[in-house]
Amino acid sequence: MTLEVRDLRLAYGAREALRGISFDVNRNEIFGVIGPAQSGKTSLLKCLNRTIDQVAGTTLSGTIRFDGEDVLRLRDVFSLRRRIGMVAPLPVGLPMSIYDNVAFAPRCAGMHHRADLDAIVERCLRQAALWDEVKDRLPSLGTALSGGQQQRLTIARALSHQPEVLCLDEFSIAIDPVTTMRIEDVLRELRGEMTIILVTNLVQQARRLADRTMFLWNGEIVELGPSSVVFSDTPASRRTYEYVNGIFG
Amino acid sequence: MDAIAPPVTRFARTPGVARRERLQAVAKWVFFTMALAMIVPLVAIVVYLLVQAAPSLNWEFLVEVPKKGMREGGIWPAFVGTLYLVAISLAIAAPIGVLAAIYLNEYSRESWFNRVINLAVINLAGVPSIVHALFGLGAFVYAARFGYSIISASLTLAIMTLPVIIASTREALASVPMSFREACWNVGATRWQTIRAVVLPNSISGILTGVILQVSRAAGETAPIMFTGAVFFKAVQRGDWFPYRLGDQCMALSMHLYTVSTQVPNVRESIPYATAVVLLGSVLLVNATAIAVRVWLRGRKKW
Numbered sequence: 163m164t165l166e167v168r169d170l171r172l173a174y175g176a177r178e179a180l181r182g183i184s185f186d187v188n189r190n191e192i193f194g195v196i197g198p199a200q201s202g203k204t205s206l207l208k209c210l211n212r213t214i215d216q217v218a219g220t221t222l223s224g225t226i227r228f229d230g231e232d233v234l235r236l237r238d239v240f241s242l243r244r245r246i247g248m249v250a251p252l253p254v255g256l257p258m259s260i261y262d263n264v265a266f267a268p269r270c271a272g273m274h275h276r277a278d279l280d281a282i283v284e285r286c287l288r289q290a291a292l293w294d295e296v297k298d299r300l301p302s303l304g305t306a307l308s309g310g311q312q313q314r315l316t317i318a319r320a321l322s323h324q325p326e327v328l329c330l331d332e333f334s335i336a337i338d339p340v341t342t343m344r345i346e347d348v349l350r351e352l353r354g355e356m357t358i359i360l361v362t363n364l365v366q367q368a369r370r371l372a373d374r375t376m377f378l379w380n381g382e383i384v385e386l387g388p389s390s391v392v393f394s395d396t397p398a399s400r401r402t403y404e405y406v407n408g409i410f411g
Numbered sequence: 412m413d414a415i416a417p418p419v420t421r422f423a424r425t426p427g428v429a430r431r432e433r434l435q436a437v438a439k440w441v442f443f444t445m446a447l448a449m450i451v452p453l454v455a456i457v458v459y460l461l462v463q464a465a466p467s468l469n470w471e472f473l474v475e476v477p478k479k480g481m482r483e484g485g486i487w488p489a490f491v492g493t494l495y496l497v498a499i500s501l502a503i504a505a506p507i508g509v510l511a512a513i514y515l516n517e518y519s520r521e522s523w524f525n526r527v528i529n530l531a532v533i534n535l536a537g538v539p540s541i542v543h544a545l546f547g548l549g550a551f552v553y554a555a556r557f558g559y560s561i562i563s564a565s566l567t568l569a570i571m572t573l574p575v576i577i578a579s580t581r582e583a584l585a586s587v588p589m590s591f592r593e594a595c596w597n598v599g600a601t602r603w604q605t606i607r608a609v610v611l612p613n614s615i616s617g618i619l620t621g622v623i624l625q626v627s628r629a630a631g632e633t634a635p636i637m638f639t640g641a642v643f644f645k646a647v648q649r650g651d652w653f654p655y656r657l658g659d660q661c662m663a664l665s666m667h668l669y670t671v672s673t674q675v676p677n678v679r680e681s682i683p684y685a686t687a688v689v690l691l692g693s694v695l696l697v698n699a700t701a702i703a704v705r706v707w708l709r710g711r712k713k714w
């Protein structure tokens with residue numbers, strides 16, 4: 163077990179976003195999270211890497227255990243965020259060179275040897291299926307890449323600190339279908355090395371990739387089970403069937 | 412088959428179209444005239460000043476000290492005094508203002524403390540300079556016992572420019588997209604690492620511009636320094652770059668302009684105008700530098 167979430171509750175002011183959810187994420191699985199907009203998927207990820215701390219006026223309770231540690235009470239959130247990588251919905255190339263984009267996290271963690279950084283940059287860009295396209299222009303700006311390339315750059319940046327868990331939040335929302343398929347292949351490759359939490363607005367994407375899928379709705383878990391069950395004609399909940407088949411949501 | 416004829420009049424000039432076009436032309440001319448009307452007074456002022464100042468305008472006027480009760484000679488002590496006041500006040504206000512703005516924009520969360528500071532900044536920026544002058548007199552000249560001195564006057568100018576520097580710096584910082592910061596936090600960067608790597612490099616041109624624009628304000632004010640450290644006359648060597656110490660009183664261009672225009676009888680008419688030209692020229696020079704720096708940094712902007 164990598165992550166144990168127990169009775170996690172989150173409210174923005176008076177507005178409840180997560181209403182006491184409990185689940186486990188297993189090591190080296192792809193854990194799919196589906197659900198309509200506003201159901202609390204992004205909020206859940208923000209709790210996992212504690213970027214929820216940046217939002218003022220939240221109340222948070224419950225526990226998240228990660229490798230035996232109590233995430234919500236950790237002091238060193240910076241190490242936590244290196245262990246739990248995060249890819250946001252919209253691609254963000256930082257306004258620096260492609261090389262620096264990938265070397266940024268290792269540098270922040272105190273790594274400054276050029277050879278080490280070179281190795282990390284190449285490994286991560288290769289893993290993110292971007293190396294061949296940018297290997298001849300590493301000093302050029304990350305912000306000048308196309309949207310699909312920037313999303314792969316974002317993934318390379320998330321891999322640069324060797325996370326044990328990689329969270330992706332609707333990564334395909336702003337990129338073309340071809341790039342989406344390439345990134346899906348990347349995720350299949352990464353499955354052996356790390357745990358992946360895949361939040362997706364594309365139900366079919368979870369069906370294609372996830373070992374288990376959780377259906378989140380209005381801050382509650384409607385259903386959690388093997389993808390073969392969740393996406394079958396007879397999932398445990400009728401609402402899952404309706405959402406997956408586009409009848410509501 | 413074709414029961415309905417295709418609309419052949421699609422691009423025809425109907426009266427409605429013609430009216431819109433006329434309106435469009437009129438609007439364009441009105442806006443153009445207004446833009447022109449802005450430039451006219453500026454050009455007029457500069458030309459008028461230059462023409463009036465011409466008889467006195469030469470290098471000697473800048474580096475020479477005033478003579479015969481300011482009726483002859485130059486303005487060196489006032490010029491150097493203004494340099495001192497502006498430089499010292501900005502050396503105090505710029506670091507404090509920029510660091511405070513970084514704290515307010517990057518570190519502090521939404522809270523009542525933050526809101527109070529915001530309110531204070533906005534209101535302080537709107538306080539008339541004569542009020543700052545009185546405050547400076549009470550706080551620095553008397554309470555802090557700095558006396559009438561360059562340091563009192565500079566501190567007063569610093570207090571006056573501080574809120575504007577805070578406001579303009581915050582604006583520059585806020586123009587850096589939030590998504591950049593979030594991307595940095597997501598890979599485990601601390602706030603300071605994020606600020607250094609992404610926020611400052613991409614807001615520095617705006618920050619510098621905001622600070623440099625305060626030069627003209629500090630250089631132009633009369634009331635705050637008149638109450639706290641500027642004097643009508645101070646004996647100084649011709650061309651001396653270090654005539655004053657911090658505890659001394661000094662002359663200043665804005666004050667000198669006031670003096671020779673209103674306090675001294677029978678001054679040659681070109682002298683006040685030449686003083687104004689030097690003041691305006693110095694400020695424009697600094698502003699031009701600001702623009703150049705901005706253009707240069709903009710060229711390196713990365714998104």
Ligand SMILES: Nc1ncnc2c1ncn2[C@@H]1O[C@H](COP(=O)(O)OP(=O)(O)O)[C@@H](O)[C@H]1O
Pocket residue numbers: 174177178179197198199200201202203204205206217
């Ligand atoms: N920063 C925020 N401030 C206030 N409410 C928020 C904020 N972020 C999300 N919410 C609310 O929390 C709920 C869940 O949102 P979110 O986690 O973004 O859902 P999803 O990612 O599934 O679309 C929504 O009702 C949303 O309005």
Ligand SMILES: [Mg+2]
Pocket residue numbers: 203204205331332
């Ligand atoms: Mg979301």
